[in-house]
Amino acid sequence: MLAKVLSATHLGLQTLPVEVEVNISQKGFPGFTIIGLPSKSIEEAKERAKTALVNSGIDFPTAKIIVNLAPADIPKEGSCYDLPIVVGILSCLGLITPPKEKSLFYGELSLDGTLRHTKGILLLAIAAKEMGIKNIFIPEPSANEASVINGINIFPVKSLKSLISHLANVEIIPKLNYQPIGNLLELGQADFDFSEILGQEQAKRALEIAAAGGHNVFLQGPPGSGKTMLARALPGIMPPLTEEESLEVTKIYSVSGNIPAGGSIIKTRPFRSSHHTTSLVGIIGGGSPPHPGEISLAHRGVLFLDEFPEFPRSILEALRQPLEDGVIAISRASGSVKFPAEFTLVAAANPCPCGYLGDPKKECRCTPRQIQNYQNKLSGPLMDRIDLQITAPAVEIEKLFPNKKQKQNLETSESIRKRITKARKKQEVRFSKTNIHTNSGMKNKHVKEFCQLSPGADAILKKAANIYNLSARAYFRIIKLSRTIADIGNKERIGEEDIAEAIQYRLRS
Amino acid sequence: MPRPFNIVFAHKVKQQNYQTGQKGEQIAKQFLEKNGYEIQEQNFRTKSGEIDIIATKDHELVFVEVKLKIGNDFGSPEEMINAHKIAQIQKMAEYYVSLNQRLCQKYYQFRIDAICILIGLNNEKMSLNHWRNITG
Numbered sequence: 001m002l003a004k005v006l007s008a009t010h011l012g013l014q015t016l017p018v019e020v021e022v023n024i025s026q027k028g029f030p031g032f033t034i035i036g037l038p039s040k041s042i043e044e045a046k047e048r049a050k051t052a053l054v055n056s057g058i059d060f061p062t063a064k065i066i067v068n069l070a071p072a073d074i075p076k077e078g079s080c081y082d083l084p085i086v087v088g089i090l091s092c093l094g095l096i097t098p099p100k101e102k103s104l105f106y107g108e109l110s111l112d113g114t115l116r117h118t119k120g121i122l123l124l125a126i127a128a129k130e131m132g133i134k135n136i137f138i139p140e141p142s143a144n145e146a147s148v149i150n151g152i153n154i155f156p157v158k159s160l161k162s163l164i165s166h167l168a169n170v171e172i173i174p175k176l177n178y179q180p181i182g183n184l185l186e187l188g189q190a191d192f193d194f195s196e197i198l199g200q201e202q203a204k205r206a207l208e209i210a211a212a213g214g215h216n217v218f219l220q221g222p223p224g225s226g227k228t229m230l231a232r233a234l235p236g237i238m239p240p241l242t243e244e245e246s247l248e249v250t251k252i253y254s255v256s257g258n259i260p261a262g263g264s265i266i267k268t269r270p271f272r273s274s275h276h277t278t279s280l281v282g283i284i285g286g287g288s289p290p291h292p293g294e295i296s297l298a299h300r301g302v303l304f305l306d307e308f309p310e311f312p313r314s315i316l317e318a319l320r321q322p323l324e325d326g327v328i329a330i331s332r333a334s335g336s337v338k339f340p341a342e343f344t345l346v347a348a349a350n351p352c353p354c355g356y357l358g359d360p361k362k363e364c365r366c367t368p369r370q371i372q373n374y375q376n377k378l379s380g381p382l383m384d385r386i387d388l389q390i391t392a393p394a395v396e397i398e399k400l401f402p403n404k405k406q407k408q409n410l411e412t413s414e415s416i417r418k419r420i421t422k423a424r425k426k427q428e429v430r431f432s433k434t435n436i437h438t439n440s441g442m443k444n445k446h447v448k449e450f451c452q453l454s455p456g457a458d459a460i461l462k463k464a465a466n467i468y469n470l471s472a473r474a475y476f477r478i479i480k481l482s483r484t485i486a487d488i489g490n491k492e493r494i495g496e497e498d499i500a501e502a503i504q505y506r507l508r509s
Numbered sequence: 510m511p512r513p514f515n516i517v518f519a520h521k522v523k524q525q526n527y528q529t530g531q532k533g534e535q536i537a538k539q540f541l542e543k544n545g546y547e548i549q550e551q552n553f554r555t556k557s558g559e560i561d562i563i564a565t566k567d568h569e570l571v572f573v574e575v576k577l578k579i580g581n582d583f584g585s586p587e588e589m590i591n592a593h594k595i596a597q598i599q600k601m602a603e604y605y606v607s608l609n610q611r612l613c614q615k616y617y618q619f620r621i622d623a624i625c626i627l628i629g630l631n632n633e634k635m636s637l638n639h640w641r642n643i644t645g
Binding site: 028 | 599602603617618619620621641642644
């Protein structure tokens with residue numbers, strides 16, 4: 001008596017079909033063995049399957065049961081094989097007849113026979129569609145994740161009992177309705193509104209440009225000047241996710257188990273904030289099996305690193321490659337996976353250990369050596385990749401209590417976001433035929449194609465490159481930044497003032 | 510020369526244990542026969558251990574481990590059968606199967622059971638539990 005049930009395993013963001021073969025033999029000693037490179041969590045599926053069956057009112061067979069997870073040479077992990085194993089046992093016993101169309105079973109069982117929230121459902125649904133599988137049976141608490149995929153039948157399974165009566169055509173489980181992603185997307189909410197932030201006009205402008213074009217920002221200033229507050233207000237002006245972007249982001253969150261039970265897709269641009277004690281693997285990704293890090297979880301969103309120079313040198317330098325390529329390849333003995341990591345880096349730092357270097361009122365107490373050590377943490381190649389480097393000076397006390405007229409001049413996040421969304425739309429149209437999304441993602445060939453400089457702008461840039469010894473990368477990055485500034489100003493051609501503004505952001509004083 | 514005391518004592522305890530075991534196996538045998546089992550062999554012994562009773566019923570070949578305890582003072586007889594003991598029985602059972610191919614073709618489904626008997630200090634039977642398929 002042999003039964004074959006289809007399931008799947010995830011390798012990074014890749015999904016591979018797994019055939020769960022169950023054989024029950026009445027000869028010899030009774031036992032329950034799982035083969036096919038199972039991890040510890042799959043070994044434990046034995047006890048879950050046994051107890052769940054008994055608690056669903058089915059006698060567990062006294063026989064030799066062998067479960068093979070094919071292909072047998074790929075290591076498998078996770079609790080998602082509970083359901084296919086039980087379905088295999090039940091069809092071996094003749095208690096159910098598996099559906100005629102190709103069907104995929106996936107999910108973790110609870111001891112009482114109900115199904116629990118399992119990670120990786122969205123990837124499973126996408127893969128099922130690509131493989132041409134008609135039905136997928138998934139746990140009810142995670143079914144919402146799959147509902148954004150059209151063209152497959154999604155059956156949210158509450159418990160083993162309901163699945164058995166469904167397959168016996170007694171009580172059909174209603175299919176989950178398709179939900180277009182567009183209806184689910186929302187605008188992000190921030191802790192602070194931009195109108196609450198007083199002073200810091202230059203920093204606000206820089207964040208606006210960063211949000212519009214996806215450029216990296218470095219904020220430097222004394223303690224208490226509002227660097228963290230500025231960064232925390234950023235989610236409030238970030239443009240909404242597009243449908244395609246939302247799917248990309250949700251894939252990463254789904255496979256790493258970051259979507260809560262009942263959740264569907266990621267609706268807003270991610271804003272991730274990491275403490276400087278986070279480990280290298282936590283930020284970059286890694287482990288066995290490879291797990292996405294913070295930079296991948298911030299894909300299409302913002303990664304905020306407060307107290308930037310406090311991060312270990314190894315982490316800061318490891319950021320260089322993903323900042324340039326937008327992907328991180330994690331290679332380990334067990335295999336190599338690629339996670340997307342196209343994030344906007346927002347970093348904040350003090351100018352020196354005491355924090356008051358260059359402050360007009362308070363004296364800096366650091367020795368030159370201390371200052372040098374502190375600033376050496378931020379290496380040239382790393383800072384070269386940050387387009388917007390701004391100083392957020394301490395705010396004068398008079399500015400903290402604005403009069404009515406000054407209050408009216410403070411722009412709200414909402415109106416800034418409108419401008420940014422418009423600029424993003426322009427970029428979407430511009431890059432519709434390419435695979436990039438924002439100005440910051442342009443490669444050099446795109447720069448030549450899409451960024452036309454006015455003669456005056458060209459002259460300014462060439463002069464600046466000579467005077468300030470700009471690297472080739474910095475040269476192209478300035479053009480990309482000026483493209484965004486021109487987009488915000490709704491101009492087709494990059495003008496002199498755009499390029500001049502872009503250049504001044506690069507020169508950290 | 511008289512034997513040292515502790516050797517005499519140990520000898521007596523061993524003899525007592527053997528007798529207890531015999532009594533338990535007798536009770537278990539009667540129980541199995543009453544329930545329609547046919548006893549194939551008793552005390553199948555090799556270098557590495559012993560199977561108390563080997564019985565058959567329908568298509569099943571059953572290896573039975575018998576545990577008898579007198580009095581309730583030192584825990585239940587079930588507690589005396591641990592993972593090590595079960596592994597030992599399993600090994601022995603597999604050895605028995607390899608020796609008796611013909612019997613095993615007639616009775617093709619194998620099982621390991623435990624019969625746990627508790628008797629009181631005055632030899633009155635207090636309980637008998639038959640645990641089917643302790644390895645599955």
